[in-house]
Amino acid sequence: MLRILITNDDGIEALGIRRLAEALLALDDVEIFVVAPASEKSGVGHGLTFRSALSPTPHSFYDLPVKAWAVEGNPADCVKGAYHLLFEEEEKPDIVFSGINVGTNLGRDIYYSGTCSGAREAVILGIPGVALSYDNWDDQENYGEVGEIIRPLLQMFCDQARGDKLVPEVFWNINIPHLPKKDVRGIVPAALAMNHYEDKYNHEAEGYWLTREYPARSNPTPEEDYYLVKRGYVSVTPVHIDATDHVLLEKMHEWPLVKNWSGDVK
Template sequence: MDGATGPVHLPTVLITNDDGIDAPGLRFLADLLVAAGRYRVLVCAPDSDKSGVGHGVTWRYALSAKRVEIEGATAFAVSGTPADCASLGISGKLFQGVIPDLVISGINVGNNCGYHIVYSGTVAGAREAFLYGIPSLAISYNWSRGESTVQDLKLAAEVCLPLINAVLIELKNKTYPEGSFLNIDIPTDVAHHKGYKVTKQGKFMIRIGWEQTNLSMPAVESYQTANMDIDNVTDSEKSASSSALDDQLLFKKVVVKPSSEVEEEDDTDHKALMEGYITITPLGALSRTEVDAVPYFEGWLHRLADYASSSSL
C-alpha cells in the first residue's frame, strides 16, 4: 500500500487454453504477465490436452480442480474442456469471489483461422467468457513443424503484451466495445512479423481425411508431439499397440491440402497471417449465414406445401 495514493488495484487476468495447463504457450504467457508486475494472474486450464474439442461443455459429471504451482499466479488444473475452465474461472467460485477483468485463452500451438475457429478449443475458451460478459482474447501461434521452436511461443507471448495492455487500458477507461471478443493469430516467423492487422474471419480450412492404422497414438500435432516423428515408431511399439486391439479397426486423421476453390480475400485472417502479420479478428457469438441466403429460404418456406405433395423425389 502506498500511504499517499492508497492501495493499487491490479487488473485481474485469467488464463486458460486447450493444450493443457503444462503447455509451454500457457506457461510463457503466465510467466510474462507475472514478471510484468502489473496484473493479478489466475490460471484455470484443462489438466490434459483438449485440442479440437470446440465449445464442448461438461454437464453430467462433477469437475475436479487441483492446485498447480505456477510462481506468482494462482492456478488450477481442471478435468474439463476449455469452455468449462473459462466458465469455472469467471464464476467467482474457484478464486474466492474474484471475477477477472480479462480472459486470455492460449497461447495455442497452431493457428486458428477461417473455419478452424469452429473446432478450436482455444477460441471456445475466449468465447465462453464473452458469452458471460467478460472481455476475452484467444491467442494462437502458427506452429510450423521443422521450423518452429518452443522459444517462438515465448516470443509470441511478448508480441501480444502490447495488445493485452491496450485492452486493459480501454477497459479501465470504459471505452472498450462490448460486442465482440478478439481472435489473435501470430505468424510462424514471429521475430520478423510485419505488425498488427485487423482482419475478418475467412473460409480457410485444412481438409481432414482418414486412413486405417495399427497405431493407437496421437495423429494430430500438439505441443507434446510437435517434435515427434509419428512415422518412425519402432516395430516393438507397433506390435504392442496392435496386439491389444486385434478386434478393433483403428483410423487416424490425415491432412488434406486446403481446397483451391476458396479464394482468400485481402482482409481475411489466414491470408494476412501467411503474409507475416499478427492478425486481430473481432468475433461474436452468433453464426451468420450469407446475406443472400435469407430471401431464398423465405421463398423456400412458402413452397413447403408444394414439396409435401410432390412425387418428384
C-alpha cells in the first residue's frame, strides 16, 4: 500500500485539493492522508510556525475515504508536522503531492509559493515531493478535466515512488494549462522562466498593492515553463533544493583573498 500525503496552500476547503485527492483515489493500492492549512496561505513561501503551537483538527474532507486534518499553519508546517507527528518511524509517507493550486507557479514563483514549499519540505525530509498548479486564475471555480490530464503523471510518480526510483533532493514542479484534455499538446520537461513578469505596486486609498505585468517578449526561450504552458503543454520542472552554484564555488579558489589565505580550514 503506497502512503500518500497531500497538502496545499489554498486551504483544506479549496476545490483544487479535493480534485487532487479524487484523482489519486482512482489509482490502485493507495492510502491517502490530507494535512492542509485551515485557511488560505498563498504566497507564504517556506515559512514555518515557531511562535505558536500547531493544533491539527480532524476534518471530514468531503466524506472521501481519506484521513484528513486541518492545521492553523503554512504548507511547510503541514508536511513537517505530519512527518513527525502523524506517522510512525517505519511508516513515513512514500510521496507528497501539493496542490492543485489555483493559478500557475512558474519561474521565480517557486520561491514565493506555498504550494511549492509543501513539495520542497517533503524533499528536505527525504520524501519525494510533487507540486501541481493549474492555469485557472481567471476561472477559479473551474477545474475542468484536470484530474484526467494529470492522471498519467500521478501514476508515473507513484510507480517510481514504489520502486524508490525518484531522484533525491529534487522536487517536481508541474503546471497544467486550463484546456480540455483533447487540446493539451503534451507533457514536456521545462526550465524555469525567471523573467516572464514584472512587479508593480498600485497606489490606492488604503496603500500600495503588489501586482504583476506580463510584457510581451520578442524572443521567449522555448524550453521555459511559462512559454510552454501558455502554448498548451503541461510543464514538468525538476527543482534541486541545493541552491549552491558549484561551478562558481570552484572558481572562488582563484580569488586572491582565498589564494592568500595561509590558515587551515578545519
